[in-house]
Structure formats: structure tokens, C-alpha cells
Amino acid sequence: MAGGAAVKAAPVGRREGYRVTRRNFTIMDTDRTLRYPRTVRWHVPWAMLAEHEPQALSKHGQTLERLASRGGLGPDEAMAILDGRRWQRMDEDEAREKLKARVAEWEAKA
Numbered sequence: 001m002a003g004g005a006a007v008k009a010a011p012v013g014r015r016e017g018y019r020v021t022r023r024n025f026t027i028m029d030t031d032r033t034l035r036y037p038r039t040v041r042w043h044v045p046w047a048m049l050a051e052h053e054p055q056a057l058s059k060h061g062q063t064l065e066r067l068a069s070r071g072g073l074g075p076d077e078a079m080a081i082l083d084g085r086r087w088q089r090m091d092e093d094e095a096r097e098k099l100k101a102r103v104a105e106w107e108a109k110a
Helices: 044-049 051-060 064-067 075-083 092-109
Strands: 024-031 038-045
Touching: 024 044, 024 064, 024 075, 024 092, 038 044, 038 092, 044 051, 044 064, 044 075, 044 092, 051 064, 051 075, 075 092
Parallel strands: none
Antiparallel strands: 024 038
16 A cells, blocks of 8 residues: 555454454345346355354365355255254245344344
């Protein structure tokens, strides 16, 4: 940077100035309220899924890093990892609401 000190990226989850940085994991979802449904993306805290990475590795055969590089997970896939069970099709609305509730519970504990 001209005339100033170089800015170093803070480790994820550390305080950086006045804000706390946080790494997120992408959830691929479908917005069916539109005339032509389309894929929408939203995020959950990476650390919440990281607690269950062995489950992701055993059931998907891939690390969270690899799953993220491939676009993320659907809400039903994320719930299967968090619940420690094999994936099974869930109603999209039910999976979305359960995942959002799980995120709220997790964030309340943090």
C-alpha cells in the first residue's frame, strides 16, 4: 500500500479491528416462491459443520474443504451430517427450517 503499512489478513474467527471475521459454508437451496424456481445460496457457520467433519468424510467420502469447493451442500445433506446419519431425502422446507433452527441454537451457545 502506498504511504501506509501493509494489511495482513487476520486468521478466521479472530478480531480484526472492530469486527470479527467468520468463515461460512455455502448451502445450496431452491427458491420455489419465484415464477421460475432457481438455486439460491445462503450460509451457515463453518465451525458448526467442522465439529462434524468426520461424519462428512465417512458419509460423503470428502472433506468439508472439498465439498465447499464443489459448491456446498443442500439443507438436507447438511442436516444429515449434523444429525450423524446417512443422507435421506427430506422435504425442502422442513430441511431448511431445521437447519436454520440448528444454526440459531449453535450461535446462541457461541
